[in-house]
Amino acid sequence: MTAKPYPDSYYAASANQAFVFPSLSESIQADVCVIGSGITGVVSALKLAEQGYKVALLEAEQVGFGASGRSGGQAIFGWACEQSYLENLVGQESARHFWSIALEGLAHTKQRIKDYQIDCDWCDGMAHLGMKARHDHALQTWYHQLQDNYGYNSLTLWDNDQVREQIDSPLYTSGLYDANSGHLHPLNYTLGLVAAAKSAGVDIYQGSRVTQIIQGESVTLKTVAGQVQAKHVILACNAYLEGLSPYLESRVMPVGTYIAATEPLGEAKCWSLMKGMAACDINFVLDYYRCSADHRLLFGGRVSYSGAEPRDLKAIMRAQMIHVFPQLRAVNIDYAWGGYVGITMNRAPHFGRLANNIYYAQGFSGHGIAACGIAGELMAEAIATTAERFDLFTRIPHRAFPGGRLLRTPALVLAMAYYRIRDYL
Structure with missing residues (x-):
């Protein structure tokens, strides 16, 4: 075969x-x-x-x-469902065990890169971004829960002005930055x-x-x-x-998700868009993005359930990227591809x-x-x-x-x- x-x-x-x-x-x-x-x-x-x-x-x-x-290449703390949801499912003691195991997974990812000398462009930092008052409240709740109940002290809350200093987009109203998470070339x-x-x-x-x-x-x-x-x-x-x-x-459920890579933008342009971190919004169907080691913007999002890749994927991803970063209107897309993420109910x-x-x-x-x-x-x-x-x-x-x-x-x-x-x- x-x-x-x-x-x-x-x-x-x-x-x-x-x-x-x-x-x-x-x-x-x-x-x-x-x-x-x-x-x-x-x-x-x-x-x-x-x-x-x-x-x-x-x-x-x-x-x-x-x-x-x-994939998008983000190495993120915790699990896809929030700790409060796990607490409701299995109780606080078991949820704490799951949290510890998730943090161990993140730490071991970094350690494996060192132990086996894997050249994969690891960078520190991940930001979760709010776009409305409901998101702002959700990020504040998330921050206090993880810091107060789980002793997780790697987080920083950003208000409207702070998030604009870090992510050069008009869309975001708040942010939750994790210095312990990061991103790599998957x-x-x-x-x-x-x-x-x-x-x-x-x-x-x-x-x-x-x-x-x-x-x-x-x-x-x-x-x-x-x-x-x-x-x-x-x-x-x-x-x-x-x-x-x-x-x-x-x-x-195999759910299709898609990523586009721009032409090289240069180090200064990438740094002006976002300060070296990976980022995603907290919509249910979210956008996620980061800059590569050779200074392209890798922009992901959109979903498909049919198994068929959308027509003219580059144009679709470019339109969403420009919605987030209007200043990239003249930038070309060099690659666009997709794959399946496996989600549970x-x-x-x-x-x-x-x-x-x-x-x-x-x-x-x-x-x-x-x-x-x-x-x-x-x-x-x-x-x-x-x-x-x-x-x-x-x-x-x-x-x-x-x-x-x-x-x-x-x-x-x-x-x-x-x-x-x-x-x-």
């Missing part, structure tokens, strides 16, 4: 290394088989290989082909992890889509031309399950097991850079030592998207139309 090429993105054009891995064409055995070569899968494979496990990693396309290689980060996993002895196969999982004390994973027998399996497919597990697929992470020896982690809902890494670590930890921290996530209740596989997308379109109207109002 031939792996698809990477999408024509700025990330693919600026990738700093490339790999050629074989397709699986025989029957092999492993202690652990990992399905998916995004951040989640590669981190879990790397951690287990470093502890002496024989690990096989199967990727349907090229390594880092999915969200890990084409494909180069993922490829750096792949290089580390390869060096640690992980057997990696591209163009090797898993077509069937046969459960048992020893799990059999079949591909088009081969199979793996493994004691443990890690499912790290997220929005790219494509029929592999109907149960998991019913609880995560409640925006909380969905971790668990399909069987005692089959682990999964999905539904990062836009917080994948840091959360995917800690998910991979927790699954490796569950296999190698203790599952206590991983199994904690099974306390979070998850429901299937209504309508089944055929009707869940139109049902979500209707629901999201409501939230878009709410954003505009």
Whole structure:
């Protein structure tokens, strides 16, 4: 099976290394088989290989082909759902454990970059931006909750004047800046992890889509031309399950989101737009953006539920970018691309097991850079030592998207139309 090429993105054009891995064409055995070569899968494979496990990693396309290689690149504290929501779901004590694990994921992301010397353009700082009085109040509440209840002291609140000093756009009325969060080149980060996993002895196969999982004390994973027998399996497919597990697929929705990269603007122009940080508004359907190491604006947003990329994507993304930054009206768009983010009904992470020896982690809902890494670590930890921290996530209740596989997308379109109207109002 031939792996698809990477999408024509700025990330693919600026990738700093490339790999050629074989397709699986025989029957092999492993202690652990990992399905998916995004951040989640590669981190879990790397951690287990470093502890002496024989690990096989199967990727349907090229390594880092999915969200890990084409996302907005923001590494953000916490989870996609707010801590107050987690408290309502699982109680304050469990919510505190989840918070600590999320911060660990962010810290370990930075540490991995140092430990494996990954060249991925890490920059500190992330701003969440308000656009109306309701947003201003929400950011103030968020700030006080995290500082007072969780002792998180990396945050700074910006009023109208302060946010205009930091983000040169007429749209924003307030901001919540986190010095602990940051941003990076997601494909180069993922490829750096792949290089580390390869060096640690992980057997990696591209163009090797898993077509069937046969459960048992020893799990059999079949591909088009081969199979793996493994004691443990890690499912790290997220929005790219494509029929592999109907149960998991019913609880995560692949939502298309899109990014444009401008022509190079120069360091001074980028700094005038935003002071080195990443940023996003707090609308339900949000815009997010940052400047690249070669001084382009990477501007993301817009969503699609049909699976089809919008026509004339460059023009659509350019129009929204100019809405936020009118001073960029004369700037050209060099790249525009999209990919799927996997969201859950409640925006909380969905971790668990399909069987005692089959682990999964999905539904990062836009917080994948840091959360995917800690998910991979927790699954490796569950296999190698203790599952206590991983199994904690099974306390979070998850429901299937209504309508089944055929009707869940139109049902979500209707629901999201409501939230878009709410954003505009």
